[in-house]
Amino acid sequence: MAKQVVAFFSKEQQAEEALGQLTASGFDREEISVLTRQDVADNQNNEGQRDGMTTGGVIGAATGLIMGLSAFAAPGVGLLAAAGPVASLLAGAAAGGIIGSLADLGFSESDTQLYIKELEKGSVFLSVDTEQKEEAKEILQKAGAYRVDLR
Secondary structure, X not given: OOEEEEEEEOOHHHHHHHHHHHHHOOOOHHHEEEEEEHHHHHHHHHHHHHHOOXXXXXXXXXXXXXXXXXXXXXXXXXXXXXXXXXXXXXXXXXOOOHHHHXXXXXXXXXXXXXXXXXXXXXXXXXXXXXXXXXXXXXXXXXOOOOEEEEO
């Protein structure tokens, strides 16, 4: 049975690095979700363009994190940018459906409330559905995740 590994990053560049490392290690991109506030994604994308990408072509080519994000409104959080399975659920949810959407992915209400607070702070949420949870956890931690939960 697949397990889920959830991580939070303080910078989108760290999440991009983690995503690049995950895909380079054979993790299925279709099983990875990313969620962040849209204003955070926009600001960090502009900074990356201004300062130049430091993560290199492998990550940019492998992930396309910024380009693959879809926008959704979430009351109390603002405009969210999402990719992966969580984006598919949010696309079908009404405004304010983030709690229900995360519940549909198997998150408890208490976890969801905690994750929403992290998003409100501007953190980047990244989750991986995988049998290789320890390998995923190690990759996420090396990329700079400040919180990693195994579910």
